[in-house]
Amino acid sequence: MKALWLAAALCVAGSVPVGAAEPAAAKPDRGVWVIRDVTVIPADTDEVLAHRTVVIREGRIAGIQALGALLHPAGARYIDGRGKFLIPGLVDAHVHIATEGALRDSKNPLLAGLDTGADHVYDRHVLLSFLKAGVTGAANLGGGAHSDEDLLWLRDEIAAGRILGPRLYVAKRINGPRAEVASPRPAEVPASKPGAPTTAADGIAAVRAARERGYDFIKPYQFLNRETYQAVVEETRRQGMVSSGHLPELGCGVCADRAFAFAHPLDNIAHSEELGRYGRESDLAPRDIDALAERVARGKIGVTPTLITLKQILHMYVQREVPPVPGDWLALVDPVTRLDWAPANNPYLSAKFRNQDGADTFSAGYDFSRLLTRELWKRGVPLTVGTDAPLPGLAFGVSVHQEMIELREVGLSPLEVLRAATVNAHRLFDRQGGSGAVRVGERADLVLLDADPLADLRNVARIDGVFVQGRWLPAARIEAMLKESDREMRELSQRLQARQAAAERSKPAP
Ligand SMILES: [Zn+2]
Numbered sequence: 001m002k003a004l005w006l007a008a009a010l011c012v013a014g015s016v017p018v019g020a021a022e023p024a025a026a027k028p029d030r031g032v033w034v035i036r037d038v039t040v041i042p043a044d045t046d047e048v049l050a051h052r053t054v055v056i057r058e059g060r061i062a063g064i065q066a067l068g069a070l071l072h073p074a075g076a077r078y079i080d081g082r083g084k085f086l087i088p089g090l091v092d093a094h095v096h097i098a099t100e101g102a103l104r105d106s107k108n109p110l111l112a113g114l115d116t117g118a119d120h121v122y123d124r125h126v127l128l129s130f131l132k133a134g135v136t137g138a139a140n141l142g143g144g145a146h147s148d149e150d151l152l153w154l155r156d157e158i159a160a161g162r163i164l165g166p167r168l169y170v171a172k173r174i175n176g177p178r179a180e181v182a183s184p185r186p187a188e189v190p191a192s193k194p195g196a197p198t199t200a201a202d203g204i205a206a207v208r209a210a211r212e213r214g215y216d217f218i219k220p221y222q223f224l225n226r227e228t229y230q231a232v233v234e235e236t237r238r239q240g241m242v243s244s245g246h247l248p249e250l251g252c253g254v255c256a257d258r259a260f261a262f263a264h265p266l267d268n269i270a271h272s273e274e275l276g277r278y279g280r281e282s283d284l285a286p287r288d289i290d291a292l293a294e295r296v297a298r299g300k301i302g303v304t305p306t307l308i309t310l311k312q313i314l315h316m317y318v319q320r321e322v323p324p325v326p327g328d329w330l331a332l333v334d335p336v337t338r339l340d341w342a343p344a345n346n347p348y349l350s351a352k353f354r355n356q357d358g359a360d361t362f363s364a365g366y367d368f369s370r371l372l373t374r375e376l377w378k379r380g381v382p383l384t385v386g387t388d389a390p391l392p393g394l395a396f397g398v399s400v401h402q403e404m405i406e407l408r409e410v411g412l413s414p415l416e417v418l419r420a421a422t423v424n425a426h427r428l429f430d431r432q433g434g435s436g437a438v439r440v441g442e443r444a445d446l447v448l449l450d451a452d453p454l455a456d457l458r459n460v461a462r463i464d465g466v467f468v469q470g471r472w473l474p475a476a477r478i479e480a481m482l483k484e485s486d487r488e489m490r491e492l493s494q495r496l497q498a499r500q501a502a503a504e505r506s507k508p509a510p
Contacts, residue, residue, distance in 0.1 A: 028471040028472060028473060028477075029471065030058050030059050030161075030469070030470040030471055031057075031058070031075060031076075031077065032055070032056065032057045032058075032062075032073045032074070032075050032076040032077070033055070033056040033057075033076065033077055033078075033079060033444075033467070033470075033472055034053060034054070034055050034056075034072075034073065034076045034077070034078050034079070035053065035054040035056070035078075035079045035081040035084075035086060035448065036053050036067075036078060036079070036080060036081050036082070037051055037052075037053065037067055037080070037081050037082045038051075038052055038053075038054060038081025038082075038084050038085070038086045038448070039051070039052070039081075039084070039085045039086065039452070040052045040054065040064060040085075040086045040438050041085060041086065041087045041415070041418065041438065041453070041454065042088075042437045042438040042439055043087060043088050043415070043418050043419050043422050043423050043436075043437050043438065044419070044423050044435050044436075044437035044439065046415060048454065049064070051066065051067040052064050052065065052066065052067065052081075052086075053065045053066075053067060054081070054086060054438075055073060055076070056444045056446075056467060056470055056472075057073070057470075058470060059443060059444055059469050059470030059471075060441060060442065060443060060444055060470065061438065061439065061440050061441065061442050061443075061444050061446075062440065063440060064438070064439070064440055077472075079448070079465075079472070081448070083450070084448050084449060084450060084464055085448070085449040085451070085452055085453060085459075086438055086446055086447070086448055086449075087134075087418060087422070087438065087446070087447050087449060087453060087460075088418075088422035088423065088436050088437055088438055088442075088445065088446060088447070089134060089135065089136025089137060089166075089422070089436075089445035089446055089447055089466065089467070089468065090133070090134050090135045090136065090137070090385070090400050090404075090421045090422060090447065090460070091135065091136070091137035091138065091139070091166075091384070091385070091421060091422060091425035091426070091429075091436070092130070092135055092137070092138045092139065092166075092385065092386060092387055092389065092396075092399070092400050093139050093244075093304045093384035093385055093386035093425050093428065093429070094139060094141050094270055094271075094304050094306055094384075094386025094387060094388050095138050095139065095140055095141070095386075095387065095388070095389050095390075095396065096140060096141060096142070096143050096388065096389070096390070096391075097126060097138070097140050097143075097147075097151060097154075097168075097396075098143060098147050098336075099123055099147060099150040099151055099153075099154055100116040100117075100120060100122040100123050101146070101147075101150040101153075102143070102146045102147035102150050103116060103122075103336060104116065105146050109499075109503065110339065110496065110499050110500060110503065111336065114492075114495065114496070114499075115492075115495060116492060117485075117488040117491070117492060118488075120163065121485050121488045121489075122334065122336075122488075122489075122492065123154060123163065123165075124163060124164070124165075124485065125332075125334060125482065125485045125488075125489060126334060126396055127154075127158070127163065127164060127165025127166065128164065128165070128478060128481055128482050128485075129329075129332050129395065129396045129397040129398075129482070130165065130166045130396055130397045131164065131165065131166065131397075131466050131468055131473060131478055132332070132397055132463075132475070132478045132479070132482065133396075133397030133398050133400055133401060133461075133463070134400075134447035134460065134463050134466055135166050135396075135397050135400050136166050136167060136445035136446075136447075136466065136467075136468050137166050137167045137168075137169070137425060137426075137429075137430075137436075137445065138166045138167075138168055138169070138396075139168075139169040139170075139171065139216075139217070139244070139386070139425070139429050140168060140169065140170050140171060141171050141173070141219050141244070141245075141270060141388075142171045142172065142173025142219045142221075143173070148170060148171075148172060148173075148215070149213075151168060151170045152170055152213070152214055152215070154168065155167075155168035155169075155170055155216075161469060161471075164468065164471070164473070164481075165468075166468070167430075167445065167469075168216075169216040169217060169429040169430065170215055170216050170217075171215060171216065171217050171218060171219040171244065171245075172206075172210035172213070172215040172217075172218055172219065173219040173221055173245075174197060174203070174206045174207070174210070174218060174219065174220055174221065174224065174232050175196060175220075175221035175222075175223050175224065176196050176197065176198060176221070176223040176224040176225055176228060177196040177198060177223070197224065197228050197232070198225060198228060199227065199228060199231075200227045200228060200230070200231035201231075202228060202231075203224070203227075203228040203229070203230075203231035203232040203235065204231050204232075204235045206232065207232055207235040207236050207239060207241070208235070208239065210241075211239045211241060215241075216241075216242075216429065217236075217241055217242040217243065217244060217429060218232065218236045218241055218242070218243045218244075218245070219243070219244060219245040219246075219270065220232045220233060220236075220243055220245040220246065220248075220266065221245055221246050222245075222246035222247060222248055222249045222274075223249055224248060225254035225255065226248065226254065226255070226256050226260060229248045229256065229264065230260075230264045233264045233265070233266060234264070237267075242267045242268070242428060242429060242431075243266045243267045243268070244266065244267060244268035244269070244270050244302075244304065244428065244429075245266055245268075245269075245270050246269075246270060246271070246274050247261050247266075247269060247274045247275070247277070247278060248260070248261050250277070250278065250281065258278055258281070258295075261278075262295045262298075262299050265299040265300070265301050266301060267301065267302060267428065268301065268302035268303065268304060268384070268428055269296070269301055269302070269303045269304070270304050270306070270386070271304065271305070271306045271309070271386075271388075272303060272304075272305040272306065272307065272310075272369040272372055272373050272376075273306070273309075273310055273365065273369055275292045275296070275303075275369075275372055276365045276368050276369050276372065278292060279292060279365075279368050279372070280358070280361065280365075283361075284361060284364050284365065284368045286371070289368065289371050289372045289375055290375060292372060293372060293375035293376050293378075293379055293381070294379070296376060296379075296381055297376070297379035297380065297381050301381070302381065302382040302383070302384060302424070302428055303373070303376055303381055303382075303383055303384075304383070304384045304385070304386035305369065305373040305376075305383060305386075305403075305406070305407065306386045306387060306388050306403065307366070307369060307370060307373060307403065307406040307407070307410070308387055308394065308399060308402045308403040308406050309387060309388040309391055309394065310362075310365065310366040310369055311323075311366060311406065312391060312392065312393040312394055313348055313362065313391075314362050314363055314366050315393065316346070316348035316349055316392060316393070317348065317353070317354060317359065317362050318363075320349060321349075322341050322346065322349075322392045322393045323392075323393035324393075325393065325395050325398070326398050326401070326402065326461075327398070327461075329395045329397070329398045330395070332395065332397075332482060333390070333395050334489060334492075335489060335492050335493035335496050336492075336496065337390045337395075338493075339496055339500075340390070340392070341392040341393070346392050348392055349392075370406075370409075370410050371410075373407070373410050374410045374411050377407075377410065377411060377412055377416070378411075382420075382424045382427065382428070383407065383412075383420045383424060384420055384421075384424050384425045384428060385400055385403050385404055385407065385417070385420050385421040385425070386403065387399035387400060387402070387403050398461075400421065401458075401460055401461050404417045404418075404420075404421055404457060404460060405457060405458065407420060408457050414453055414454045414455075414456075414457040415454055417457055418453060418454075418457075418460075422436050422437070423435055423436045423437050443469070443470075444467045444469070444470040445467060445468055445469065446466070446467040447460075447463060447465075447466050447467075448463070448464040448465050448466070448467075449462055449463060449464060450462040450463070450464050463475050465477075466478070
């Protein structure tokens, strides 16, 4: 049970995102774009291609030529790439987006039936904040049933070009009936989960239903019993789907042991802290770092370390405040997420969280995860960049840059971090969709940077513009679109505050 909360606190579907309306008339079209004299960093190899001309046509990279080649495609628009760097669009391999539809249907009385504004302004705002950070892909690791269903709709709207946003990969979370055991917010989780799978047949049925419904991948969660876990993992593979999730719980009657977990490997482990949870069997002994890294490497399992997530949780535990959000990003955090971050609603700032068994190992757990991530990297385990946003302190979009710096700090080179944030994520979530590299024929999800990210990884924040599905969005354009939703976000904030004040008034006097 040690530090169960820390592990379970990761990945509990939390908050909600925001929206910015884009006037339909102003929707950028795709057409033909030519970027002249740009440095291309494809990211699938160590190559850096200076002085290239890149042609983008109808959402795809149509050509990458040495300078001097005469490229004047009919109807082309031109971008001056001199002094600039073209990288693949970034992917957050671990988020929890709550759509406005899910918010309105929430059981939380502060949110239920809430007017979130016209024309999906809230959803649009959230999605634009990803694009502002150059994040053109995001894997959602599951939330409430309604939220997941709504995300499938949103994913398809984005794919059809009707809403601007990152390509979404939507997981179906499959969990056993013990979810309530480790929730940091027990009040929000039903005491028993009717229909939660408890047999192999249940597990198989759950995977098949998810596939039929159109989910992109499966997230097995840790409270499945052994036979169900095994069946979920195996059926996911049989169905040609990918699994990224938690390792089975240890140390209970129906739970697994380490040998079992690695005998039935996931494709990807959604947090390094999942391995840290196993490391707590040996009280986070350094020798266990090697043992765990070796088993992950031998099992050909990928890992999304989410180190920034642990760092922020640790910050809240010790400093008793939400960690600062970089730059001007706090202003973009939507009002519903802010509500979740506020001390009254933030489980990581609660006495209960602080006083739990094993809280004294949080800091060592973060160190363990960092060293473990380093060992995984040295063994060639494919790492991806995930954040668990919008966990308090982690804003959608910019948190990807923060996790990239975390990986840089454990030893990855800037190029390796870039690969983790791009190509590795495509290999994991989008095997049919291409490599995600800057190569001819690939989808034009690209970021144009004003400075070299290989000289200083922090330069990934110096964004000149983003291509999403072949649509060119200069950074200023994204800012302008976000500004358009300012007023509506402020009004949403006022409605929320009014609800909160009313709830305070109706509380019985202490
Ligand atoms: Zn998560």
